[in-house]
Amino acid sequence: MNVLGFVSDFFGDSAHWHGYDGIPHRLLEHVQYSLLALALAAAIGLPVGLVTGHTGRGGNALALLATAARALPSFGLLVLMAVLLGIGLVPVMIPLVVLAVPPILVTTYEAVRSVDPSPVDAARGMGMRETRILFQVEMPVALPLILSGLRSAAVQIVSTATIAAYVSLGGLGRYIVDGLYQRDYEKVVGGATLVAVLALVTLAVFWAVGRLVVSPGVRRH
């Protein structure tokens, strides 16, 4: 039995398409966890990155914090959180958010920092207020980089959200964890394939969003 066989058997089995443990439901759970984690990480990373990038202050402290956060193993953090907080959504969200904040924060900071200073100078000279400068001059130009930070965070979340299954939650990780436990390799491979496909879909979504929100005057780069 090769991997392709596993894949076709897994997806060919109509039992896998229905019910609580069916692909649609697990996929939905997985997407929900991922979106929630991404939203939380963006809610922290974007504002902090924008403000520090605009003022140019606190960049070193940020880089230090981000490196430290990257060094934390997600799985270890999950186990620790589960022990401390019990089973539930919160101990799953914490490692995912810790994973996703650094790429969002650091790229947003860098994106705003690297905006050409002369339009900013011109805007200030014509009497534009600082918030307006940030949102109407710097952010539109920094947008492609900011989106790339969000994108890599999103892809990491999607693949790491499988760990939710270790603390009895759902998502595509269920197939992998259960499959390993039951030595049902068809299930393991099927679950892994779904995660990979979801990551690719995430990339496609970000590409489409970029086409929509980035100005053609900026996009040519």
Next chain:
Amino acid sequence: MIRIEEVTKRYPDGTVAVDRLCLEIPDRAITVLVGPSGCGKTTTLRMINRMVEPSEGAIYLDGADIRRRPVTALRRSMGYVIQNAGLFQHRTILDNIATVPRMLGWGKRRARERAAELMERVGLDASLAGRYPYQLSGGQQQRVGVARALAADPPVLLMDEPFSAVDPVVRKGLQDELLRIQDELGKTIVFVTHDIDEAIKLGTRVAVLRTGGRLAQFAPPAELLSDPADSFVEDFLGADRGIRRLSFFPSDGLELTTDPVVRAGATAERTGGFGAPYLLVTDAQGRPLGWSRPQDLAAGGADPGRLLPYGRPFVPGTDSLRAALDCAVLSPTGWAVAVDSGGRVTGVVSQQTIGEAIRGAHAGERAAGEVAR
């Protein structure tokens, strides 16, 4: 009027960029700040819109200390143009220009109408309105920068080396355009440059700053050229100060002669007997074709291929003595060709005659100066 009073700027690292500067910037005129790199031109300009705060002294706008107004209101009353234009690359040309009107709360339609008006005023084709800055040449971008600064019709325009990043031909076009716009709009313009030629061309008054941020001289350009305050100003003006000064003398007093001017196909008697070493041949409409020796003309008529080039003609009254002298120096015969606005020859003038006119003009000015004193 903008009055800079005893202003000193000391940056936190101890650099004194501007040192006890006093300057009275007249309304509705172009005041140029010029000087070597690092002499505090940009710092001075940016203190006027409070992008930099003076360490000592004060700046007054129409008699009121500029610190008494909210800083955004002050800046919105002053257009600001910088070296690389600083356009917003995510906005179209039209929306770039509409920025300040939009900021002041104008409706989108009205702001865009105003922007379209300004595009025309600064010489930008309407077809560029929907483009993004990266689709424009450097010179066009700079025009957009000027249009954007003028959009809300501010009484004051601050310009920091706006034309220094474009090539000389484009720069000349932009300078001419600025002078034309200024003729129409009459703004109070403070213009920073390190190019003394640009300063002399554009300035109603020119402030020469020396390194260390001190004022060396503040005078109209002609006076700067005729009476530099000290050796620093003299050096800064360059070696050809005397020639440059000629730009300020008109050429309409030059005595022209039409004796050596002949039409192509003129008869032999007409072409000889003036004693002139060269004759200027014109076409039937009187436009210059080139110089020829009388004996060549008599022999074979005006073969255009064998004529000597006549160089660039000057227009008496419009061009200065400098242009006339330039024509004569560049002409292979040593004679300058004068034409009317239609390009028809009105006469020719020798280097010698121009030299006499120059001496006359200088003498006249000295006499006028003594009367004034």
